[in-house]
Amino acid sequence: MKPTATAVHTTEDSTDTGAQQIRDAIRDAIVERRLSPGTKLSESDVGNLFNVSRTLARAALQALSYEGLVSVEKNRGAFVAYPSPDEARQIFAARRLVEPGILREAAARITPSQIQHLKQLLIAEGRLMSERGQMARRAEIKASGDFHLTLAAISGNAIMQRFMDELVARSSLVIALYGQSTISSCGHSEHGDIVAAIERNDLDEACRLMLHHIAHIEADLDLRERKSVGLKEAFEG
Amino acid sequence: MKPTATAVHTTEDSTDTGAQQIRDAIRDAIVERRLSPGTKLSESDVGNLFNVSRTLARAALQALSYEGLVSVEKNRGAFVAYPSPDEARQIFAARRLVEPGILREAAARITPSQIQHLKQLLIAEGRLMSERGQMARRAEIKASGDFHLTLAAISGNAIMQRFMDELVARSSLVIALYGQSTISSCGHSEHGDIVAAIERNDLDEACRLMLHHIAHIEADLDLRERKSVGLKEAFEG
């Protein structure tokens, strides 16, 4: 119930400062779409909200800007990132670029217990899909990303895992902005198909399915510049 | 003479704060191996060195920690990253994973003038290789990385470009730690071969050369745990 976005990791890093907690809290809020793109994140407000000084709030926002989840504009403040259509395309292009490779690495190292873990994830994901309510939707969004993140974790490459963390989080922002269908997450069955392909050791097919899966998510986007809302944003960012 | 590590970019971002300058300066020092892995980077010292307060120094160090170039330990301070052999393997695994894809994207979009630019880079690199002296060595190190970075820039994907920035910088750290041969950079001729393959539109061969090139760099490493130094580091990380 408590684990944050990095719940995928088995070893909690226990990093250096309390700013990380704020960072994770805001990140979760962004990924779960409780914070809309473009929302202003004033340093003072964030500080007051978490009962810390502006120093820590600023550090957290700065950290989030390195992940591409918030954009800080000089002397203007921090905002929840509002990825442009071009940025969105780059995010998915990056995913198409790295996820097959991650999948191959993961499949080469995967253990039976890890396969079991993946299947349990799918079950939980399926259960959330059938539930109703905002809370279930948000949990579903995160669960959907957790599949890809878990694959990255299994691959054993912490660097790629961190990169996927970033890509999945930013994807959530893109979907929030440009997603058309009410289906908040990607096709659940496609995840299952991928696991099945991994299980029978058909890597080429698994990669093909993964690429198809990513393309499927991207196809649900309407990557045209926003018109009504954009009138203001068009000149700000 | 002045351009920093991000000299590859044509459009300077002019980011939000003066901490970025400090960050870039320290990063250059790390990448050019003027700062050895493990060196302590005290916030006060950094601040005094650049005539700014600890606040900015801390922000710069924090930023560098997100790139994996320095590691900050709670209540202990920041140190130039000392990548473990396993970390080193992961860095190169990541490069093997992404660079072929980046190469393909770049080749698909490359213009004649960009090919020309690449060739000029190779010429400059070759000139530096023949020169003697520490300064030339350092410039050579950076030039060698610039080849890979330029390819990422040509690919048109800013996200992958940033990722490559990180990977190349961290590679420099790894080579500084575990590199055996005096050849500080990777084989210069291999870069030329890759460009040639791109020019004649032989993408498969270009990717093959790229993978071979990365493997060649990695093969020059001695990824055994350090013995004498390790007695302390073995329990600290």
Place this chain on the structure above:
DNA sequence: GTGCAAACGATCGTATACAATTTAGCCATC
């Protein structure tokens, strides 16, 4: 009533100050 200008308010950028934790040096003790 409209347009420009100057002052106001809010927010960020940076520096300084204080609290908490670690590290080291030292003395006492075994």
Place this chain on the structure above:
DNA sequence: GATGGCTAAATTGTATACGATCGTTTGCAC
């Protein structure tokens, strides 16, 4: 002589304070 704990110095963690910049609004002239 080695070990254990204690005190003091140094360094980081966090908060507050001050200066700079930007956006807004008010007031005056036209």
